[in-house]
Amino acid sequence: MPASDIPVPQDPADALAAVVALRRLADQLEDAAVEQAMRAGWSWPQVAEALGVTRQAVHRKHAKRLIAAGVKLRRRSP
Amino acid sequence: MSPFDEYLHTIIMEGGVEAQRDGSATVEARHLLLAVAAQEGTAPQRVLAAAGLDHEGVQAALDREFDHSLSTVGVSRGSFGLSRPSTTLKRLPTMGATGKLALERGFASVPRKKDLRPAHVLLGILQAEAGTVPRALALAGVDRTDLLTRVQNTITNDDNE
Numbered sequence: 001m002p003a004s005d006i007p008v009p010q011d012p013a014d015a016l017a018a019v020v021a022l023r024r025l026a027d028q029l030e031d032a033a034v035e036q037a038m039r040a041g042w043s044w045p046q047v048a049e050a051l052g053v054t055r056q057a058v059h060r061k062h063a064k065r066l067i068a069a070g071v072k073l074r075r076r077s078p
Numbered sequence: 079m080s081p082f083d084e085y086l087h088t089i090i091m092e093g094g095v096e097a098q099r100d101g102s103a104t105v106e107a108r109h110l111l112l113a114v115a116a117q118e119g120t121a122p123q124r125v126l127a128a129a130g131l132d133h134e135g136v137q138a139a140l141d142r143e144f145d146h147s148l149s150t151v152g153v154s155r156g157s158f159g160l161s162r163p164s165t166t167l168k169r170l171p172t173m174g175a176t177g178k179l180a181l182e183r184g185f186a187s188v189p190r191k192k193d194l195r196p197a198h199v200l201l202g203i204l205q206a207e208a209g210t211v212p213r214a215l216a217l218a219g220v221d222r223t224d225l226l227t228r229v230q231n232t233i234t235n236d237d238n239e
Contacts, residue, residue: 009151015150021147022148024144032163035161065163
């Protein structure tokens with residue numbers, strides 16, 4: 001949607017709190033979405049490209065957690 | 079280790095567990111508050127519980143603040159059907175900006191380190207006037223200033239005993 005359609009709270013405290021809450025939600029979504037993709041057999045380079053970050057960044061952020069969760073990780077893209 | 083150091087250590091470690099449960103890479107003031115509310119048998123926990131803020135009450139207040147803040151920009155957590163991500167307890171999160179500030183405020187409220195009591199940690203958390211914790215308290219109908227006075231009274235009574 002165009003930027004002008006995004007509701008902006010009138011109270012600065014609400015607007016700032018919305019930024020914090022959206023970042024937190026985005027982090028939670030990223031954790032869930034990366035796990036979902038890796039469980040579905042995506043490779044690290046594919047997930048990295050889809051997120052628009054480097055493979056190293058996505059690996060550093062998520063590998064340990066996913067290994068501990070028992071997710072079978074693919075080492076190379078097809 | 080002094081009793082205060084032991085208490086502080088517990089709060090920082092438990093705050094880390096709360097952060098992981100929350101999927102957060104950093105320990106924030108809200109996680110420290112949850113940790114304080116979970117320490118049964120301590121003075122700060124009693125003050126919070128008396129205000130309706132046991133661990134469950136704090137969690138409910140924080141969840142409400144999260145949903146409320148998202149709703150002001152038209153977003154709902156329920157709109158996303160993704161499953162809850164796995165969390166690991168292998169590596170503890172680092173202290174975040176709001177967590178650090180809360181602890182610093184607690185420490186700064188006494189002239190000497192040996193005067194620190196468990197309630198000073200809660201005092202530091204409650205001193206924030208902006209951010210997630212004061213908003214969550216306000217939405218839960220808790221008077222933060224009144225709560226601060228109660229915490230302060232606990233410290234005074236403790237010192238007079």
